[in-house]
Amino acid sequence: MIRSPLTRLSRLLIAGFFCLAASLPLSAQSGLEGVHGIAMHGDLKYPPDFTHFDYVNPDAPKGGRVVQSAIGSFDSFNPFIVKGTPADGLGLLYDSLTSKAQDEPFSEYGLLAKRIYVPEDRRWIEFEMRPEARFSDGVPVTAEDVVNTFRLLREEGSPFYRAYYADISKIEAVSRHRVRFEFADTDNRELPLIVGEVPILPKHFWDSRNFAETALEIPIGSGPYEIASYNPGRSITYRLREDYWGADLPVNRGRNNFAQWVYDYYRDSTVALEAFKAGQYDFRLENSAKNWATGYTGPAFDQGRILTRSIEHDNPTGMQAFVMNSRRSQFQDPRVRYALAHAFDFEWTNRNLFYGAYKRSHSFFSNSEMAAEALPDAAERAILEPLRAQLPEEVFTQVYQAPQTQGDGNMRLQVRKGLHLLAEAGWTLDKGVLRNSAGEPFRFEILLIQREFERIVNPFIRNLERMGISVNVRVVDISQYINRLREYDFDMIVGSFGQSNSPGNEQREYWHSESAERPGSRNLAGIRNPAIDQLVELVIQAPDREALVVRARALDRALQWNHYVIPQYHINAYRVAYWNKFGMPETRPKYALGFDTWWILP
Incomplete structure (x- = not known):
């Protein structure tokens, strides 16, 4: 063997060079x-x-005190762990x-x-x-x-x-x-x-604390605010740091204008609305159509002391829906899940309860170009064809539409369609009770956190009862609700899956098989579908915007036709009410409300 004529020193120098190169950035x-x-x-x-960003006022004055509401309670200042109920606003610290x-x-x-x-x-x-x-x-x-x-x-x-x-x-x-x-x-x-x-x-x-345990010890952060005071479970006050290191950075200029930011806690949203009208807090983002249509009246509104605005946005609205826990035996058959969807009369609900405020959701990416609202084109079919054996045939042949009614309360046709699907899945209506082949009745529970939602759930339950299905409603406090969701201890809930203009890793958390049995995941429906797993990965790996749109539509279509949820409704606007004490930039952000760019008027 002929050896290289390198001296030991030369070899050490060369080895040192490569070690140095490996340690370089x-x-x-x-x-x-x-x-x-x-x-x-x-x-x-x-x-x-x-x-600075175009949607801020770089010369906005700093100062004043803003108060917002929160519902329920809190027992933790650590929002990063499973345990506890974290206080609102903790993101201001970091x-x-x-x-x-x-x-x-x-x-x-x-x-x-x-x-x-x-x-x-x-x-x-x-x-x-x-x-x-x-x-x-x-x-x-x-x-x-x-x-x-x-x-x-x-x-x-x-x-x-x-x-x-x-x-x-x-x-x-x-x-x-x-x-x-x-x-x-x-x-x-x-x-x-x-x-x-x-x-x-x-x-x-x-380093000197147990990160996994809940605590109300005030944490340290590098963000614009720090916790000034708190009343456990009742209120928390954040104070703008005078020594905040990043106040003049381009990404921060014109933002973080309130000297104090307070969250006061209320038992429920009805009490919170009355407190707002009484001047107990300053700003409210309304998500109830009934409240928006009937609740914002009185002298303060007539005199212009409280202002209301509906501000349209360009964000995907995601999916709010009745979410069925497919880990439960009665919800494992997609025909059953689709049958139950025929019991939700959106048109009647929108007309009689929501004052016509909402649009029906059909897509998991509503209000965006990623919604599957037409038959798949050639690019999308190229993605779906290799998965054909694992997908419902309707994915290729039909555009999904959630079941619709005339809105007059007549549900005979929808009930008949639902019972036909249930019969195909092995359920039989026997003396007004729906039973499976073992004679077991079809019954389940809807778990709620807001009692106000009962008025929406009750008509749905009445239609299910016409199919022979027994349903009860359970309303629990926020701590119990969070714990039961973390352990998937529910039959059906009202859930939502938010979407951004650039869907990615969060889709694994929503739909991927790996998250189906992991406590605390967002795969609330318990989806375990290899085709959807592949579509999720394709969305995450999209090389450009065009591919992302096509792949998101394919994922949307697969989710739609597997009937994991009963779609509800959406609105593409922020409904805000606030006491007339705020200034705001002339240009607003396209993809957010931008409340952190507002300021208190002198």
């Missing part, structure tokens, strides 16, 4: 230049020298590596991060952090805080984080103010953006 190894922001698809709207622009579909700009380094294939990302960033106790924010945050969330936090960030293969503090994320062999182009959205927690604070 990937950005240095690749020669990448840092950028000020990153977009999911396409180009950034704002250039490197931008001074900064993240990046900040989202609310007038772009999905773009992130540096917050804690000064520069961002990411290659074309997005297999890794590095954040160069701002050395001036400080936690509220004056301790600098470093790369070690970022590394420890992800360790805490993935190892001790809610199971959601473990699944959502499963494709992160390595997180490393390259230097004191530089952190690197490396990703598994995946085409998940969203991952570099969503790691930048995580609130960064102080390592020095949590």
Whole structure:
């Protein structure tokens, strides 16, 4: 064997060179230049020298006190774990590596991060952090805080984080103010953006505490606010930090204008509305059509002291629905689930209870180009054809529409269709009682958190009773409700699945088989379907906007025709009421309400 004529010193020098190269930032190894922001698809709207977002007033005055309502109670200041009921507004305490622009579909700009380094294939990302960033106790924010945050969330936090960030293969503090994320062999182009959205927690604070336990000890954060005071379970007051390190950053200018931000807790929304009209709090986002149509009257409204506005938005409205727990035996057959959908008379409900305020939801991506509202085109069929054997035939031949009525309360045709589907699934109507082949009656419980929803549920129950189905309603407090959902201890609930203009990793949490039995996931319906699993992965891996739209439509179609939920309704506007004490920018964000850009009038 002929050996290379290298001296021992030469070999050590070469080995040292490669070790040094391996420890260098990937950005240095690749020669990448840092950028000020990153977009999911396409180009950034704002250039490197931008001074503020277009939807803010950069000269907005700081000061004043805003009070909002919250429902129920709280017993924790840790919103990142399964245990406890966290207080509202805790996001005000924390900064993240990046900040989202609310007038772009999905773009992130540096917050804690000064520069961002990411290659074309997005297999890794590095954040160069701002050395001036400080936690509220004056301790600098470093790369070690970022590394420890992800360790805490993935190892001790809610199971959601473990699944959502499963494709992160390595997180490393390259230097004191530089952190690197490396990703598994995946085409998940969203991952570099969503790691930048995580609130960064102080390592020095949590090193001496049990992260997995609930507590009302005031936490430390690097964000614009800190907790000034609280009354356990009743109210919490946040105070704008005078020493907030990031107040003049372009992503923050014109935002965080309230000197104090208070959440007062109320027993239910009826009490909360009356408190608002009595001047007990300042701003209300209304989600009840009845309240909006009939509740906002009185001298304060007539005199202009309280103002109401309906502000349209361009966000996908997602899906609000009766969610059936398919882990339960009676809901495992899609024909049964579809049969029950015929008992919900949206048209009558909208006319008589909602004053015609809502549109019927048919899609999981309503109010967006991702909604499957026509037969699949060639591009979508190319995605669906390999999965044909695992999908209902209607996916290829029909456009889904939730069952409809004339709105006159006559449900004979719908009840007949429902009973026909139930008979196909092996259920028989016997002396007014629907029974399976074993003679067991069809009965279930609807679990609610808001008693006001009973007026919507009761007509639905009456129609189910005409099918021979026995249903009872149980209203529980927020703590019990959260715990039962975490353990999937329910038959049916009213649930919602929010969507963004750039769906991605959260789709795994909603629909993927891996999340079906994991406590605390958002797969409330218990979906375990290999075809939907593949479609979810295709959405996450979409290389561009065009592919994302096509793949989301294919996923939408598969969800629709498996009848996992009974679609309800949506509205593409924010209904807001507020005491006439606020100023707001002339331009509003396209994809958000932007309440954090408002200010108190002098």
